[in-house]
Amino acid sequence: MAIQGFLVVSLLFSCLAATSYGVTFSSLQESLVVTASPKHGQVLRAGEDNIVVTWSFNKSLAAGTDSSYKTVKFKLCYAPVSQQDRAWRKTEDHLNKDKTCQHNIVTKPYSSSNNTFTWTAERDVPTATYFIRAYAYNSADHEVAYGQTTDAHKTTNLFNVQAISGRHVSLDIASICFSAFAVVSLFGFFFLEKRKAKKSQAK
């Protein structure tokens, strides 16, 4: 009993500790410039089409701002239209509770000048409207800055990803065969029962 109590208390403590520390999105500076190849409204096929991402440090900001940036993590984020009526994709200011960006693209070491990479939209990315956001992390692995392909209201440069359905012909055929078997066996049993009843009546 005492051990369970201790476990409960320590878990509660760690939850509290985590939430009171976390970085908030509003505290981050938008110091990275990120652009992606898809045009606004373009539809990409998951598992097939590529995205070319170009990113750099915003030169109009003061020179030493990026001295703490160590790595940059790119994520695929849901646009507001894909978040509607879907609380599991909600945007929250506390980054460890935020569910806007659920798909990781790639993590790169930070460099301030022109960087590019190509990424193929993964097979399991769901059908939705997206934009790309990059978080810059310092050496303690906390977010310190960000950049995104869309504007502050998330209305421009949004692209769509179309996922492939997992339906296969073999599955469909198996289902039809099984259904036929179920119905046939049901009638088969009724038929057998009737025959048994007739036999016992004839005796």
Next chain:
Amino acid sequence: MEESFSIPVDLNHKATEFNPFSISSPHMQAFHLAWLSLFSCFFSTFSIPPLIPIIREDLHLSHSDVGKAAVASFVGSIFSRLVMGPTCDLVGPRIASATLSLITAPIVLSTSFISSPSSFILIRFLIGFSLANFVANQFWMSSMFSGRVVGIANGFAAGWANVGSGFAQLFMPLIYSFFIKTNLSSSTAWRIAFIFPAIFQAVTAIMVIAFGQDLPDGNFKRAKKNTTYKDNAFGVLFNGLKNYRGWILGLTYGFCFGVELTTDNIIAQYFYDRFSLDIETAGIIAASFGFANIVSRPAGGMVSDEMGRRYGMRGRLWSLWVVQTVAGLLCYWLGRVNSLWGSILVMCCFSLFVQAASGLTFGVVPFVSKRSLGVISGMTGSGGTVGAVVTQVLLFSGSDNKISTEKGISIMGLMMLFCTLLLTLIYLPKSGGGMFCGSSKESDDDDPINVQDYHLLA
């Protein structure tokens, strides 16, 4: 010629003892077939909820779509449970339940076809029909077991069957993860997983037809020729519908079993979304809710029989009221707890009490009407799913979470407390009375048959 049974029986050849670990024919065999086939129906109906976090992404579902489908899964069974009642009275539970299982098994497998929100809602609606087998299950137990042990028989049969919902919450995410590891896409992996519930359901249905028997003396058609009492479908149906106790029990059952059904639908998502767990962990927690049924529902049945032995009907009704009220309080508390471990603990206690309340309810149902047993069982069982629909619609289906899930759970607890009070109105003049008055000595016009059966209830 008198058949000798390997289990002690009464004048009607109904078993007077209950041993869940024996397979003596035909009583205990019927028990095992009944709970297994209903287990497969619960497994099928609740095979979708644990995978909803995956399916909602693949089919582009919104929160309202998920809520509508959850409601639809119970709406189908309201109607089918009502129909199943009189059907059992007429053709017997064996044929009725096997037919339903074999017809809904292909539908479970068709879940692999769906690719839009509307087809998702439709498939959940159709699969929900299979829950009508609950009525057949309880009817079968009430036909095979005497009044002394009917509560415990009903409790074990329904309790072990309800574990199907818990088993689904555990099994489906594991199967999905297994197929993901074999490098299939997420979309294919969840579709293939539904082969398992479908095949299982078909197999249990075939076993029921092959090995089951409706009554201790044989199957329905043969046994019927021996009775001198003629009956017709409408007479039986009307007799059941005009009995007010069926309506009250239906409503209170709606707020114990109905609440249990709704919780089965939302609990995996609740833990996944609120505490950011992964799908297997959320599945395990949700499964423990369903697994409590192994002991809690039979315990309810046992308590009912024990109270019935000591205090008669008054004991059965009071114990039902107490257990269901405690369940309501725990449900209210579940919505108020903010920590993960606290929620798990309260959920476990809640599961014990709400499921025991369901078991206690079916300790009372067999005594309401002998002639319309099927109809009363159907009304009560139906009431269970009506309660599920009402709670699901009112509390867990609004778009964009107008009521947060945790608040919905608390409100559900309060609704339970309120509706349980109706039990005070039940009065069974021949079978032991009600909560506040004893049984009367005058004869009742309700059921003009077999007065001798009621002596067995004391």
